[in-house]
Amino acid sequence: MSDSIDRETFDHLVGLAALELDQQQADYLLRELNNQLKAIRELAAIPLDESVPASLHGVDFTIAESPALREDIWLPHQDPGEIIAQAPNTREGYIVVPDIPHTTLE
Amino acid sequence: MELCDLPAFELSLLLRQKQISAEEITRACLNRVDQVDGRSGALDSGELTAEDEQKVHAFITVTRERALNQARVVDKKLADGEDPGLLAGIPFTSKDIFCVRGTPSTAASRILANYTAPYTATPVARMEEAGAVMIGKVNLDEFTYGSSNESSAFQPSPRNPWNPAHVPGGSSGGSTSSVAAGEAALSLGTDTAGSIRQPAAFCGVVGVKPTYGRVSRYGLIAFGSSLDCPGPVARNVVDAALMLQTIAGADRRDSTSANKPVPDYLAMLEQPVKGLRVGLSPDYFRIAFPDAETGEYRERPLPTDIEAHVIKAAEVLAGLGAEIVEDVPMPNTRYGIPAYFVISRVEAASNLHRYDGVKYGYRTPQPPADLTQLYRKSRNEGFGLQPKLRILMGMYVSAAQYSAQYYQRALRVRTLIRRDFEQAFDKNGKYKLDVLLTPTTPTTAFKIGAVYGDSVLMQYADQLTVPANHAGIPGISLPGGLNQNRMPVGIQLLGPDFSEDVLLRVGRAYELATETEDWRKIKPMVLR
Numbered sequence: 001m002s003d004s005i006d007r008e009t010f011d012h013l014v015g016l017a018a019l020e021l022d023q024q025q026a027d028y029l030l031r032e033l034n035n036q037l038k039a040i041r042e043l044a045a046i047p048l049d050e051s052v053p054a055s056l057h058g059v060d061f062t063i064a065e066s067p068a069l070r071e072d073i074w075l076p077h078q079d080p081g082e083i084i085a086q087a088p089n090t091r092e093g094y095i096v097v098p099d100i101p102h103t104t105l106e
Numbered sequence: 107m108e109l110c111d112l113p114a115f116e117l118s119l120l121l122r123q124k125q126i127s128a129e130e131i132t133r134a135c136l137n138r139v140d141q142v143d144g145r146s147g148a149l150d151s152g153e154l155t156a157e158d159e160q161k162v163h164a165f166i167t168v169t170r171e172r173a174l175n176q177a178r179v180v181d182k183k184l185a186d187g188e189d190p191g192l193l194a195g196i197p198f199t200s201k202d203i204f205c206v207r208g209t210p211s212t213a214a215s216r217i218l219a220n221y222t223a224p225y226t227a228t229p230v231a232r233m234e235e236a237g238a239v240m241i242g243k244v245n246l247d248e249f250t251y252g253s254s255n256e257s258s259a260f261q262p263s264p265r266n267p268w269n270p271a272h273v274p275g276g277s278s279g280g281s282t283s284s285v286a287a288g289e290a291a292l293s294l295g296t297d298t299a300g301s302i303r304q305p306a307a308f309c310g311v312v313g314v315k316p317t318y319g320r321v322s323r324y325g326l327i328a329f330g331s332s333l334d335c336p337g338p339v340a341r342n343v344v345d346a347a348l349m350l351q352t353i354a355g356a357d358r359r360d361s362t363s364a365n366k367p368v369p370d371y372l373a374m375l376e377q378p379v380k381g382l383r384v385g386l387s388p389d390y391f392r393i394a395f396p397d398a399e400t401g402e403y404r405e406r407p408l409p410t411d412i413e414a415h416v417i418k419a420a421e422v423l424a425g426l427g428a429e430i431v432e433d434v435p436m437p438n439t440r441y442g443i444p445a446y447f448v449i450s451r452v453e454a455a456s457n458l459h460r461y462d463g464v465k466y467g468y469r470t471p472q473p474p475a476d477l478t479q480l481y482r483k484s485r486n487e488g489f490g491l492q493p494k495l496r497i498l499m500g501m502y503v504s505a506a507q508y509s510a511q512y513y514q515r516a517l518r519v520r521t522l523i524r525r526d527f528e529q530a531f532d533k534n535g536k537y538k539l540d541v542l543l544t545p546t547t548p549t550t551a552f553k554i555g556a557v558y559g560d561s562v563l564m565q566y567a568d569q570l571t572v573p574a575n576h577a578g579i580p581g582i583s584l585p586g587g588l589n590q591n592r593m594p595v596g597i598q599l600l601g602p603d604f605s606e607d608v609l610l611r612v613g614r615a616y617e618l619a620t621e622t623e624d625w626r627k628i629k630p631m632v633l634r
Contacts, residue, residue: 005502017455017497018462019489020482029495032561036499039396039562042403042444043515046522054517057332057362058524058578059318059603067356067365082224088469097464101476 004034109134111633114196114291114345121195124184128177128195132239135197136170139241139289142267142632143168147245147260149219154262160270162632163262164284166202167210168242173197176239183237193352194237198292199284201277202243203250204230204336205325213327214258215248217461217468217488227325228360229294229336229353236352241290244280250301250329251454251492253567255279256558259490265554266309267630268593272551275305275567281339282309286630292349293339298330299446300546300571302337303583307546307596310585310630312346312613314338315571317604318578319364321350322357330453331362333446333575343584343613347371350606369607379615380427382540382608385530386420389436390544395443395566403440412545415586415595420543422619423612434530434537438522442572443565445523448503448516449576455500458493461485495561524577531602540605541612545570546583546596574600582609584616588625 005013010030014021021029077083081093089096109117109131120126144161145151146168183190205211205223212218226234234240245264247257254273255263264279266272267287274283278295282305285293295302297315306313314337321336328334338349351372356365391413394405407413424430463469463484470483489497503512530539548569557564574581579600586597597616599609620626 009502010498013498013501017494017501018459018478018481018485019494019497020486021494025491025494028491028559029498032495033499033502035560035562036447036495036565039565040444040447040503040512040516042396043441043448043519044511046441046515046519048515048518048522052518052521054514055520055524055576056517057318058520058576059364061319061362061364065319065365066361067358067363069361070358086221086224086466088463088467095464097477098474098480099476101478 004037005030108138108288110138110288113342114193114340114348117196117291118194121184128180128239129174131195132173132177132197132241135241135290136168136173138287139165139168142287143289145262147214147258147262149216149259151261158262162265162267162270162283162287162289164199164244164264164280164287164289165242166212166214166245166260166280169209169240173239173241176234180237180239191235191237193233193348196238196292197241197290198233198238198294199241199244199281199290200230200294201246201281201296203246203296203327204294205327206230206240206243209243211243211327212260213249214246214260215488215490215493216259217485219259219468221467225325228322228357230325232353233294238292238352244284244293246280247277247492248490249327249458249493250277250296250298251496252276253300253304253564254558256554257490257492266551267632268310268551269631271553272593273308273554275308275551277301278339279305282306282311282313285309285311285339285341287632291341292345294353295337295339296326297335297337297575298333298450299575300568302339303546303571303581303596303598304568306339306583308551308594310594312340312343312585313583314346314350314606315574315581316350316354316606317364317580319362320580320604320606321353322360322363324357324359328457330450331457332453333450335575343610343617344375346582347375347610364604366604371607371610374607374611375614377611378427379423379612382428382612383431383538384420384423384428384612385431385434385537385539385542387434387436387542387544389439390570393548393566393569394440396562408545408548411589412548412550412595416543416545416597419586419597419616422616423543426615426619431537431539434539434542436526436530436573438519438526439573441519442523442576443569445516445519445576446568446572447499447565448512449520451496451500452504452513453500454496455504458497461488463488492561520576523573526573527577527579527600527602540601540608542600544598544600546598547571550589550593550595570598579603580606580609582613584613588628592628
């Protein structure tokens with residue numbers, strides 16, 4: 001397993017996470033990430049038979065135990081304006097955002 | 107005793123006998139809030155004062171007028187001879203991780219501070235349909251990420267009513283402190299690694315983590331979607347059963363809610379426990395944690411005052427005819443936290459990507475050059491450190507090159523944790539347990555500031571509660587007594603899937619058998 005997260009990898013993660021950190025935050029977060037990795041590393045020592053499957057949920061779900069799916073039909077919201085009004089910047093029922101950056105693919 | 111200190115089931119009886127009104131009950135709770143809560147949590151709240159340090163600060167939003175209006179509706183229904191519902195007139199608080207239409211629903215984060223929910227979460231809706239009165243929305247760790255409430259962006263964060271210099275636990279610390287202080291009879295919390303049971307233990311109240319799927323997650327602001335469980339906080343087991351009865355059951359808006367009939371918890375509550383098999387496991391009487399310097403694991407027995415309370419509870423249950431089964435192996439308990447560090451972070455990172463400064467919530471006031479900058483600045487300014495930590499860890503351990511060694515492996519370790527419980531509860535197995543009796547927490551409530559900032563040590567506060575979340579099974583934390591510093595000690599009962607009826611029954615038997623003990627007469631410090 002990787003020993004620790006280096007600064008370059010950390011900076012890459014910060015970009016992917018759409019964050020922008022000051023130095024103090026970055027130092028704290030990198031330190032804590034590596035402390036947590038030390039704890040996670042214990043997982044590597046567990047003998048895991050190939051037959052042990054992954055559990056996405058603790059409780060098994062079957063179709064019989066899940067609520068029936070709703071019909072796939074379009075239902076208008078009673079007041080879409082109420083939802084749009086939550087957006088920080090709107091104009092004429094649309095959400096306003098700054099320019100979307102474009103990159104030309106080579 | 108004031109109305110706000112009475113159990114919900116007694117209030118319900120007095121209300122139906124028309125000896126009191128729902129409005130009187132609500133006003134009693136609001137008066138208690140005025141007496142003990144101090145200022146509500148808020149952004150940029152300034153320095154703490156000496157008075158702040160003596161108050162509970164459970165709330166972010168007190169919904170005073172809304173509550174009084176709800177109470178008046180209940181009183182009118184009673185006057186008109188209508189059935190006002192199972193929880194009519196009973197005051198409750200809601201952890202501010204649940205959307206409630208027309209109320210600020212903040213997740214204790216700056217990024218949602220200005221968000222007003224346009225719909226109501228199913229568990230809250232069910233409480234209100236049953237006539238319960240919501241007193242307000244209570245504080246929590248930001249997005250539920252913590253075990254002390256100190257990470258809330260809304261300060262002052264809640265304090266422990268038994269000693270305000272100590273944390274209430276978390277993340278449902280506002281829920282448990284509001285119930286312990288008599289600000290409400292009930293509270294709706296959530297439990298992802300122990301977030302109902304751990305603060306319930308710290309605040310000396312009852313907390314139930316239902317089986318995953320027993321209570322709908324619709325309208326819950328998500329953290330770990332495969333782990334999150336809404337559940338009751340109450341001052342006694344009867345009230346917890348009343349509340350679970352109300353909120354449990356399938357919901358077509360949550361496809362992971364279980365389509366299983368909800369038993370009549372109240373009907374079975376005072377059935378005898380004679381013959382039930384109650385297990386004790388040595389793996390729940392020691393803690394394992396990594397050394398901060400070396401990362402090496404160290405094992406340590408639990409503090410003797412915690413262990414002694416659990417052993418005493420076993421003796422009480424044995425005296426009622428339960429059969430105590432010792433030395434039940436639960437060898438994968440110690441892997442609960444490492445696996446949780448991976449699984450919960452992956453799910454949290456996924457759930458937090460929706461906050462972008464565009465659709466709702468916080469947007470940076472700085473004029474961004476483009477959309478990417480808008481995302482980055484809004485998320486940086488809107489999220490506190492704990493959400494950022496979870497996003498970064500979640501992205502790292504699920505990255506293509508690391509997923510097999512971290513995320514996929516953690517999911518397989520989760521299977522091992524589940525198997526421990528399956529073997530212990532197997533009716534044809536060696537142990538045939540009905541319940542496993544354990545401590546809820548490795549310590550009593552720690553002092554404010556003692557752990558905060560050390561994200562690893564903080565997470566290990568959930569070491570004895572998190573296995574149930576991995577396995578999906580139900581658990582309940584009960585007040586088990588007070589330590590020598592008069593701080594509450596919690597005991598935990600764990601059972602197989604959908605065995606809430608048995609857990610509540612065993613809990614009620616313990617409660618009745620100890621109801622005359624001296625420690626039950628002692629009030630939290632803020633009420634003395």
